[in-house]
Structure formats: structure tokens, C-alpha cells
Amino acid sequence: MMNVLTLAEAQAQGIDTVIVAAPDMHGRLIGKRLTPRKLEEFQHRGIAVSSCTFGWDLPQDIGLEVPYAGWHTGWRDFLLIPDMSTLVRAAWLERTAIVIADIVEEHDRSAVEVSPRRILQRQVDALKADGLSAAVGTELEFHLYRDSYDDLRQRGYRDRNPTTTIHSDYTVQQVNAWEPFFQRLRACLDETGLDVEMSQGEWGLGQWEINLTYGDAVDMCDRHTLFKLAVKDVASQSGLSATFMPKPNTGEVGSSCHIHLSMKGADTGSDEKQYPFWSARSKSHMSNRMLNAIGGILDHAADLMVIYAPTINSYRRTNSSEFAGSGATWGFDNRTVSCRVLGTSPTSLRAEWRVPGADVNPYLAVAAIIASVRDGIAKEMNPGVPREGDAYQQEVAIRFPTHLGLAADAWASSTFVAKAFGPEVVEQYALAAQWEWTRFQEAVTDWELDRYYENI
Structure with a gap:
């Protein structure tokens, strides 16, 4: 900070x-x-x-x-x-x-022990005992609407008016009208000490992205959490509303929280010792440790989906083809896989975990990734071959749960989760997820009314 x-x-x-x-x-x-x-x-x-x-x-x-x-x-x-x-x-x-x-x-x-910051601190401590530390970056997208929270609450959050009305991913002119808002937001974030890197308009209508500089695991999650608070507060002060729902609109693109992770070693000297993911001898510059780390992330992802996709709405995004991957896949600079490898130097080489949405609790998600990495390295897990081309069209050995109920069951029954987090944490978050799934199952949705009220 x-x-x-x-x-x-x-x-x-x-x-x-x-x-x-x-x-x-x-x-x-x-x-x-x-x-x-x-x-x-x-x-x-x-x-x-x-x-x-x-x-x-x-x-x-x-x-x-x-x-x-x-x-x-x-x-x-x-x-x-x-x-x-x-x-x-x-x-x-x-x-x-x-x-x-x-x-x-x-x-x-x-x-x-069930508090998220404590859960992450335990994983950071375990990683330190292995002679490693993690550098983490969380990459948040969100939707910004012209309507206030009070107005939307009164009409059930329907008929929202997005801040951009045409697709504006990476474009400049189409988002310039909102620059006064974002100038103030970036200034507030920087004055607070959150260390903004850059911002841009995104593809979804009313969708935006602001990146913070990476840092150590706990610090990054603290800044992530303050960032969300600031975005919503500044929006509210301006008569607007921001949402970090992964999928606020049917038929529109959702908001992600890609998590970037690299490793530092306790040893000094060669690049390989300082940066354990790096290998000067490998054509891809990936060390066996990095391959094993990715193997751990992919192998345990299904059991950890209750963390990576913690709400009912999460699965509207992960079940789509919106660049969150489809099961346990990885590749080099490939947005169709779930784990993307980026970087060309010892300090920049990293894994980007693309599954989490903007609703993710960063402390839990980063803790889950670190626990998976540690297990992958310890057991020398093989992630398989890197995918080239459109991974959505390729066979995948491990598929992830498709809704929160299945994710809760996978989390609750996992021996890896029990060992990594302990029974107290497992039960707390399993029951919370099962409760959320049960409440959803009991709800009558607009989709049902639109589809069945008159036609059945």
C-alpha cells in the first residue's frame, strides 16, 4: 500500500x-x-x-x-x-x-480462522516456508450505469442505462465523454495509495476496466477491496451506479477478475533462483516449477469453483464462451484457455488465471491459487500440452462445475480442500454456498414468468 x-x-x-x-x-x-x-x-x-x-x-x-x-x-x-x-x-x-x-x-x-484475510495469510505463510513468495495482480472489470442505486433499487434494478451505448473496447473517442468521471476516480485511487496503472473502455455496454499495479498477495487483495469500495462510492456521488456482477445482462458480455501470479525465490544469484518460474534453458522460458504450478491450478480448480465462482450469477459467465476458458486448459498468450501464460522476462513471466469473475472475494481466490500452486509443485503435477487455437472447440479432460450447487458439493467433499484450508473453513463456506443455492432454487425468476405465465 x-x-x-x-x-x-x-x-x-x-x-x-x-x-x-x-x-x-x-x-x-x-x-x-x-x-x-x-x-x-x-x-x-x-x-x-x-x-x-x-x-x-x-x-x-x-x-x-x-x-x-x-x-x-x-x-x-x-x-x-x-x-x-x-x-x-x-x-x-x-x-x-x-x-x-x-x-x-x-x-x-x-x-x-474463517475470515478471508486470515485464510490468505495462512497460505502466504505456508508459501514462505517453502522459500517462495507470490507477486499478484487482480484485473477487475465492472459495469457503470447512468442510474443511481436508489433509482434502480426502486425498479428492481431493471431498465438500466449504460454509460456507453456502443461497443467501445480499446477505442478512445467513444469513451472520452466519460473522462471527467474517470479522471476524478483515478486521482482518488492514486491519492489513496492504490497505485493505478491504466484504464479503458471495454466491449460490454457500460463496461470498464481499471488496472492496479501488482504487489504481494495480501497487499494486492487489500487494494482490490478498497478499489471496489471507491468505484461504487464515486459512482454514487456522481448519481451513477457500478456493479461487479459477473453477468449483469442476458446476451451481453460479463465482467472478469483475471488473477496474475508470479513467484519469487528466497535465494539470490541467478535469474532461475530469484524467479522460480523462469528458465533460461527452456524454449518457452518456463521452468518445470511453473509447469507444475499450472498443473496444480488446473487439477484443483473444479474443487475450488465455490471460491472462483461464488455466486449464482458467476456461472452465467463461466458457462459461456466469454474468455474464461472451458475446463482445465492452458496455453501461451491464448484468451480461450482458463490459464494463460504471459511474459518474456524473469520478472514478467506469470500465470493468468482467467476463470474468476468480478464478484470474486480476492483473498479467498488468491489463497486458493497459492494452495494449488504449492501442491502442484510438491507433487510435480503435469498440466498437459499447451492449447493452440480455439480451446473451446477442443476436448477437455477436466470440466468445472456448472452451477453453485455442484461447486459447493465438490468443495465440501474434496480431500485437497480439507487439507489446504482445514475443516472449519470448508464447512463455513460450503454451508454458505449451499444456502445461496437453496435460496435460488426457491425463487421464481423473471425468466420463468416470461416463459410460462401465459404460454403454459
Whole structure:
């Protein structure tokens, strides 16, 4: 994180509000607001938040039943412990700073193992024990509409008006009209310290992409989460609305979150030691370690789809031909595979995992990739031959679950998932996914009404 503040600096800059926040199961920030003076008092003591935030679903329905939190626990509190290395100005809010927190139990200050940041930290620690560290970049797309959240809420999020009305992928003139909005957004993101690389219009109507510079795993996920908050807030301040749904429109392209990952070694010296994915002797410059890492990602992807595709809407995108791959495939600079290899130097060579959509919880997704990479390297997994041409038209040995119910079952029954994440995490996220799938199965959709109401 860039532009990190001390509490004294925050006060000197006129900050009068600090948001202390942590990601919930969905990657959405929860927390409370304090003055800098009170944060100084509570930063070590911790800030109490109800465990209901890990015992309800996205609309905050407490029908979800999980062992960690519920009526059976009395909805006890846990504590947010601010990670002061993440204290930054929330430049899109007046006189406000924000700090990411870790979640611990109130009674003994042990980590809440089902919290996403903790899940990622455990995988990062395990990777470090292997003598490796991950460099990660998350590449988010989103849709931006001319309608406010309040207006759309009143009409059931229908009849939305996109900010671009013709396909504008990479074009300049067609997106210039929205540059005043994006100039302010990029400036706010950079002032906050999120380190924007570039932005562009995308192919979908009203679709956009902004890239942040890659970083270490936890830092990247912290910035990803703040980025989503900033985009939605700045849109709302402008009378607009942004959505990170993977597929907000039938028949239109969806929004992805491609995740880029490279590795650094603890050793210094040769490029191969510093960058374990690199081989100067290989024609492709890929080391056996990188091949094994890709093998692990592909081999375990089906069991991890509840993480990579965590909502009902996720599968509208992954079941399509929208450049998310179709099963366990990989190739060099090929957008039709699920794992794309990019880069031509020791520092740029990386794997791009193309399956996740914009709804993904970054902490969980990056944790899942790291766990898969570690297992792939340890077991020397072979990813098979790289695909050339249109991988959608080729036979695939491993297919991924096609809806959240199947993904939840695969996650819950996987021995790899149980070993990598532990039974507490497996049960928490299996039950949450199964609850979401059950709620969807009980719902009567517009598609059903349109198709059956008059015709059957």
C-alpha cells in the first residue's frame, strides 16, 4: 500500500474520521468509524463487531446456519484489530481515512480462522516456508450505469442505462465523454495509495476496466477491496451506479477478475533462483516449477469453483464462451484457455488465471491459487500440452462445475480442500454456498414468468 499514514499524520492532514474495516465472507467491507483520537485508544484493544457478519448472507438474512456464528453462539462479538500499515486517506470521502483490520476472537485474541484475510495469510505463510513468495495482480472489470442505486433499487434494478451505448473496447473517442468521471476516480485511487496503472473502455455496454499495479498477495487483495469500495462510492456521488456482477445482462458480455501470479525465490544469484518460474534453458522460458504450478491450478480448480465462482450469477459467465476458458486448459498468450501464460522476462513471466469473475472475494481466490500452486509443485503435477487455437472447440479432460450447487458439493467433499484450508473453513463456506443455492432454487425468476405465465 502506498501513501500510508501514521495517526499523527492523519490528524495533521485534517482527518476527522477513520473507517476500521475488514472483509467479510464475500469480500465486502464491514466495520465502524472512529475519530483518530479514539483509534489511538482502540487500535490495540480492538473494536467489537457482532459475529452476525459471518452468520448471514449477502442481503443479511440470518437464515444461514453455520457453526461459527448464530443463535447457538448468542451472536457473540469478535474484535477488529487495525493493521496500521494499511492506514490511508480515503480520498473520495471528505476528511476520511480507512484502515484494514484483522479479525480475532474477543476472549483470547486468537485469529478467526474463517475470515478471508486470515485464510490468505495462512497460505502466504505456508508459501514462505517453502522459500517462495507470490507477486499478484487482480484485473477487475465492472459495469457503470447512468442510474443511481436508489433509482434502480426502486425498479428492481431493471431498465438500466449504460454509460456507453456502443461497443467501445480499446477505442478512445467513444469513451472520452466519460473522462471527467474517470479522471476524478483515478486521482482518488492514486491519492489513496492504490497505485493505478491504466484504464479503458471495454466491449460490454457500460463496461470498464481499471488496472492496479501488482504487489504481494495480501497487499494486492487489500487494494482490490478498497478499489471496489471507491468505484461504487464515486459512482454514487456522481448519481451513477457500478456493479461487479459477473453477468449483469442476458446476451451481453460479463465482467472478469483475471488473477496474475508470479513467484519469487528466497535465494539470490541467478535469474532461475530469484524467479522460480523462469528458465533460461527452456524454449518457452518456463521452468518445470511453473509447469507444475499450472498443473496444480488446473487439477484443483473444479474443487475450488465455490471460491472462483461464488455466486449464482458467476456461472452465467463461466458457462459461456466469454474468455474464461472451458475446463482445465492452458496455453501461451491464448484468451480461450482458463490459464494463460504471459511474459518474456524473469520478472514478467506469470500465470493468468482467467476463470474468476468480478464478484470474486480476492483473498479467498488468491489463497486458493497459492494452495494449488504449492501442491502442484510438491507433487510435480503435469498440466498437459499447451492449447493452440480455439480451446473451446477442443476436448477437455477436466470440466468445472456448472452451477453453485455442484461447486459447493465438490468443495465440501474434496480431500485437497480439507487439507489446504482445514475443516472449519470448508464447512463455513460450503454451508454458505449451499444456502445461496437453496435460496435460488426457491425463487421464481423473471425468466420463468416470461416463459410460462401465459404460454403454459
